[in-house]
């Protein structure tokens with residue numbers, strides 16, 4: 681795959697066991713307008729900060745590690761760059777990797793903006809969605825993968841199947 685598309689990011693963790701199930705390649709995207717009080721990643725807020733990197737470069741890094749179970753798109757707010765991240769997510773699926781996304785939006789807010797075609801595209805390529813803004817008063821370090829108890833870990837595979845429960 682030779683994509684010239686670029687995404688603006690704050691950083692990468694090539695191997696993490698804290699940002700979703702299994703071993704994951706994590707991208708911290710750049711740009712966020714949610715302004716959560718107590719945000720742990722304020723350096724990711726400026727949409728002009730960070731640096732640009734091509735999807736091809738990211739995939740080359742992913743391909744270096746045969747132990748990966750999936751990729752995690754964190755922030756920042758990944759849905760601000762949903763189009764290019766959908767390209768990346770599709771390529772990851774083609775490699776047998778799962779896609780997990782952290783967003784400050786609620787799942788319902790994303791679905792309601794179905795007119796934003798790229799948002800729907802990224803949602804369709806996501807297996808696990810952690811949704812909701814960080815709320816300092818509800819901060820927790822006890823529950824895996826979330827920062828505050830208002831946030832939800834949604835299994836979108838089950839959510840797409842209406843007869844099953846949506847929550848992991």
Ligand code: SF4
Pocket residue numbers: 712713714715716719720721722724755756757783784813814
């Ligand atoms: S959504 Fe995440 S990155 Fe954005 S302000 Fe809230 S905690 Fe920070």
